[in-house]
Amino acid sequence: MEKTVTSKQMLGELLEKHYKTAIDAKAEGKLVAWATSICPQELLETMGIDVVYPENHAAAIGARKDAMRFIQQAEGKGYSNDICSYARVNMGYVDLKFSEAENIPMPDLIFCCSNICNTAIKWYENLAKVLNIPIIMFDMPFNHTFDVPEHSIKYMAGQIKHAIKQLEEITGREFDYDRFKEVMEISADTARWWKKATDLNKNHPSPLNGFDMFNYMAIIVCNRGKIEGRDLFKLWHDELAAKVEAGIGPWKDQEEKYRIMWDGIACWPHLGDTYKVLKKHGVNMVTSTYPESWTVIYDTGDIEGMAKAYASNYANRNLDYGTKNVARLVKEFDLDGILYHSNRSCKLMDFRQYEVQRRVEAMTGIPSVVFDGDQTDPRVFTLSQYETRVQALIEMMEKNKELRRNG
Amino acid sequence: MNDLKSLLDELVEAGSNPKKTVLKSMQDTKKEAVGCFPIYTPEEIIYAAGYLPVGMWGGPTDLKLADKYLQGFCCSIMRSNIEYGMKGTYSFLKAVAISTFCDTLKCICENWKVAVPEIPLIPVVYPQNRMIEAGKEYLNEEFKRVAKELEKLSGKLITEDAINESFEIYEDFRAAMREFTVAVSTHLNTIDAKTRHLVIKASFFMDKKTYTLKIKEITKELNALPKEDFNGIKVIATGLIAEPTALLDILVENNIGIIDDDLSQESRGFRVAARKEGTVYERMVSRIVDQRGCTFLFEEAKTRGAMLIDMVNKHQADAVLVIMMKFCDPEEFDYPIYKEEIENNGIPILYVETEQQMDSAEQIRTRIQSFAEMLTVEV
Ligand code: SF4
Numbered sequence A: 001m002e003k004t005v006t007s008k009q010m011l012g013e014l015l016e017k018h019y020k021t022a023i024d025a026k027a028e029g030k031l032v033a034w035a036t037s038i039c040p041q042e043l044l045e046t047m048g049i050d051v052v053y054p055e056n057h058a059a060a061i062g063a064r065k066d067a068m069r070f071i072q073q074a075e076g077k078g079y080s081n082d083i084c085s086y087a088r089v090n091m092g093y094v095d096l097k098f099s100e101a102e103n104i105p106m107p108d109l110i111f112c113c114s115n116i117c118n119t120a121i122k123w124y125e126n127l128a129k130v131l132n133i134p135i136i137m138f139d140m141p142f143n144h145t146f147d148v149p150e151h152s153i154k155y156m157a158g159q160i161k162h163a164i165k166q167l168e169e170i171t172g173r174e175f176d177y178d179r180f181k182e183v184m185e186i187s188a189d190t191a192r193w194w195k196k197a198t199d200l201n202k203n204h205p206s207p208l209n210g211f212d213m214f215n216y217m218a219i220i221v222c223n224r225g226k227i228e229g230r231d232l233f234k235l236w237h238d239e240l241a242a243k244v245e246a247g248i249g250p251w252k253d254q255e256e257k258y259r260i261m262w263d264g265i266a267c268w269p270h271l272g273d274t275y276k277v278l279k280k281h282g283v284n285m286v287t288s289t290y291p292e293s294w295t296v297i298y299d300t301g302d303i304e305g306m307a308k309a310y311a312s313n314y315a316n317r318n319l320d321y322g323t324k325n326v327a328r329l330v331k332e333f334d335l336d337g338i339l340y341h342s343n344r345s346c347k348l349m350d351f352r353q354y355e356v357q358r359r360v361e362a363m364t365g366i367p368s369v370v371f372d373g374d375q376t377d378p379r380v381f382t383l384s385q386y387e388t389r390v391q392a393l394i395e396m397m398e399k400n401k402e403l404r405r406n407g
Numbered sequence B: 001m002n003d004l005k006s007l008l009d010e011l012v013e014a015g016s017n018p019k020k021t022v023l024k025s026m027q028d029t030k031k032e033a034v035g036c037f038p039i040y041t042p043e044e045i046i047y048a049a050g051y052l053p054v055g056m057w058g059g060p061t062d063l064k065l066a067d068k069y070l071q072g073f074c075c076s077i078m079r080s081n082i083e084y085g086m087k088g089t090y091s092f093l094k095a096v097a098i099s100t101f102c103d104t105l106k107c108i109c110e111n112w113k114v115a116v117p118e119i120p121l122i123p124v125v126y127p128q129n130r131m132i133e134a135g136k137e138y139l140n141e142e143f144k145r146v147a148k149e150l151e152k153l154s155g156k157l158i159t160e161d162a163i164n165e166s167f168e169i170y171e172d173f174r175a176a177m178r179e180f181t182v183a184v185s186t187h188l189n190t191i192d193a194k195t196r197h198l199v200i201k202a203s204f205f206m207d208k209k210t211y212t213l214k215i216k217e218i219t220k221e222l223n224a225l226p227k228e229d230f231n232g233i234k235v236i237a238t239g240l241i242a243e244p245t246a247l248l249d250i251l252v253e254n255n256i257g258i259i260d261d262d263l264s265q266e267s268r269g270f271r272v273a274a275r276k277e278g279t280v281y282e283r284m285v286s287r288i289v290d291q292r293g294c295t296f297l298f299e300e301a302k303t304r305g306a307m308l309i310d311m312v313n314k315h316q317a318d319a320v321l322v323i324m325m326k327f328c329d330p331e332e333f334d335y336p337i338y339k340e341e342i343e344n345n346g347i348p349i350l351y352v353e354t355e356q357q358m359d360s361a362e363q364i365r366t367r368i369q370s371f372a373e374m375l376t377v378e379v
């Protein structure tokens, strides 16, 4: 009989393989690229270039509590402690080149997409300069309108063509459009399975605790264009669907009492603490604004559609969209409350948060709190503040529930 | 000389009192004003639409209302702008234009719509891939979109003649500014750091045609004077903006002169002349395409450090003065890169971190004093 592999095992294996393949590729003299987390990786995959993702890597370093060495190295070079800690960790890694947590090969090529933020443009520009290697820039203009404007789509499609030319020059190989179509199909498929799986959390109880979702995120970042990635999410989906069928909730030893959304990135260095405080009270994070970013879906072969899909990332869209999106999540996931991570690293997410919070509260009537943290710099977060805020959220959620119980 | 002094006094006064100057300019020109947030706002189009474009570069104010939208780690210039907006300081503005060069500005653009709903907003989104064809075309379209929004605002079309004329006024203004800064570099006794800054700053609050006449006159007068020996410390200033004023006072106290600059509020705005060929919008695009060494525009070669070193050499300057707006991450990202390049060339760097709401400038004073002492000993 075939041995059954769980998605969790597969996740571990794929991650290990991801890092090992890149390191081996480098050792064999093949090209390695560093890329931003929600970039059109289809182009690199088509070219057969191995890619690693500094954001993923920095998160792994943060989660394994090794970030400070790199942060201090970068700050010693003059990087202000105000700037995104992923960038600080990564710029530190460029110098130190080794972490007990996880290692990546040095890049031969930089691939940057600004749909996550303008910070990435500066960060990656620095990488290309310091390492003296070529950079491919994908600029996705900020959408202050609800939808992506036509002239933006044209500009992005133009950039895709330009990037293909750059890739051909850098690799000395021709771009294979048939392979491109294949990769597009796989990527969109992976994104679909990712969405289908994470959407299963709409069930009561939710089959998954959201902190596990954070773990799976590493693979949606780095394996979106690969068949293994798609298979993983399909398997994960099936496992979760089976749990839903059987009515199994997120924990064996705790019931799902409250369902919340987590806004923003995790606090990687304090992942355990942030998780435990919630679990202790039966608070399950069933969704988050962040993972939806990888639901990049478009028709195979449609370059403009692909450009539009990437540019539609919520971080790159206006407040009306941001608000509507969260309000939709509240409804679809039947949320009791929202926990907003005011992430010291990410100005783009933070400086709209207060207004989104107010509007969503007005639209949905569910309570929310904000806590201070940082995705990788361990110095910002304090457990006591977090506990107090979570406690306040629970009280408000409980009151709401009581009101509902009393009709 | 008398002429020079009174002209300088007039512009220093104008640069020191933004609101008063703007109101007077509105009265003189009988135009309504449109506020321009920092960095490359296409003032030409606003001007062509019949409005008076006025700069919005924050300012010292108590921050209370802005906390509703922005955490404490937002740059002070944007906190000020939102604060002023919310408390009605800008009520005389017909609209504001915001370019989205950084993550903060994107959010400011979104918050403005809610925080100051009575003043309509015109966002301007620049391309970062500005050197490729698709980027140029995009920016061309974007400028035209902005023009359309302004037409909607005024209810009048922007004629071909109007935009051409406006563009020429601005090109003339920028050429005059370049000449002014050259003239200043040889007259650092007459034009100290504070005067230089305020005279340039005044341009943001006056009608450009009027201002250009005055600045040309100043340059002419300066050039008529013999070149001056400046026995202080000559620096190249780099950063977003040479403020707060306390900083400039300290520079003057310590006999530090700004011989040239790479500041967003100053030379970055006028150091590039448009290409001669093409339509007026294409020429506007060419200015952004040809800009180099600017933290807000992606540049693979990242030439800011080399540019600053060249500037130091050209002017025989003594140091580079980095005026770092706290929490301005694009500027903060550039710093480690050009710092190393400049240091490798043996050029001293004076780094000061500023906020617009500084309770006390004592720390900056100490820093600048000891830097000045160190350099004086070396000289
Ligand atoms: S955390 Fe925010 S600032 Fe940092 S790379 Fe991600 S989106 Fe950009």
Ligand code: SF4
Residues within 6 Å of the ligand: B038, B075, B077, B078, B101, B102, B103, B104, B105, B240, B325, B327, B328, B329, B330, B331
């Ligand atoms: S971060 Fe810098 S560029 Fe952005 S608004 Fe603030 S001062 Fe301006």
